[in-house]
Structure formats: structure tokens, C-alpha cells
Amino acid sequence: MDKSSALEYINQIFPNEASLSGIEPLMQKIQNEIRTVDVGILAAVRQQSNSRTKAIEDLAAATTAVEVVSLPPSLALSIVF
Template identity: 85%
Template sequence: MDKSSALEYINQMFPTEASLSGVEPLMQKIQSEIRRVDAAILAAVRQQSNSGTKAKEDLAAATRAVQELMHKIHEIKTKAEQSETMVQEICRDIKKLDFAKKHITTTITALHRLTMLVSAVDQLQVMASKRQYKEAAAQLEVT
């Protein structure tokens, strides 16, 4: 309020000298109101202070959680890299085994054909010794 408004308010409250006897109860009422407002302000300040402390604690907890999450992500990434290395080694070993299988299969096929050739040569020798030239010619064509 400006000065003239405050003066008008006081003049309205106490228009005569006789009404000044009500000043004391009004002062008590105003002081009571001041104490109530002071208590409300103090409570608000305390609550704000507690809220600030709580916010700091929450921020610290969130920071710790983020750091823990980053650590776990790093661990997972490390394990994934190790797994990838292991899979590459296994694939390399599988390729070696696949080549070995291919070579063994080729060798077995060659040995089987060699066995058949040796058997056919033996039969040709038997046929030649018995002078079975017609059968030997057919066997020679197969061989």
C-alpha cells in the first residue's frame, strides 16, 4: 500500500477517538497474523531446503546408477568381443576340419578306385593266362 491508502485504512478503522480503544485487540490480531505468516514462511523455507537436499541425493543416486549401467555395458561389450573372437576361432577350426574331410573323402575315393583297378588288372592277368581274349577285351575297356 502507498501512504495515503494506509492512512485511509487507519481512518476507516478508527474514525473517532473513542474507537481507538480497539487498537490493542487489533494489534494482537495483527501480531498473531504476523506469527502465523512467519511460521508458514519458516515451514516453506524448511521444506524448500529439504527438497533441495532430496534433489541432490536423487541426483547423486541417478549418477551412481548411470555409472553402474556404463560399467555393466562395458562388461557386456568385453564379453561380446571375447565371444566373437571365440566364434571366429571355432569357425577357423571348422574350416580346417571341412578341408580335412574333403581331402579324406577324395583320398578314400581314390583308394576305392585303385582297389577296383588292381582287381581288374588281376582279372585281366587271369583272363590272359587262360587265353580268354574276348572277355579280356571287354574287361580292358571297363578298366
């Protein structure tokens, strides 16, 4: 948003000095929206972190499986069982 469109937006919401009395409720609404977005971002970051941890665990399991399959059959069976 450039300066002129931001100024136009503010002038639409507060067209005169008397309308500035409504600034506190607007500020509260904006702060609540910011909190909601923050909660969503935090949840997304946690989800991504959990997904990363799961991916690392899955990769380790797959790597182990490939190593076992690459062993001679007699040795691989002794590891599996």
C-alpha cells in the first residue's frame, strides 16, 4: 500500500475531526486481528517444526532399512530378528 492509498483509507474511516472519537474501538479491533494472526503464525511454525521432526525420524528409519537390505542375507536376518 503506498502513502496516498493509505491516506485515502484513513480519510475514508475518519472524514472529519469528530469521527476521530471512533479511533479507540478501531485500534482494539486491529489489535485483536493482529493477535489472531499471531496465533495462526505460531501454530503454523509449530506444525512445520513437528513435520520436520517427523521427516527426520522417517529418513533415519529409511536409511536403516536400506543399510539392512544392503547387508548379506545371513547378517540381515540376524539384525531383523
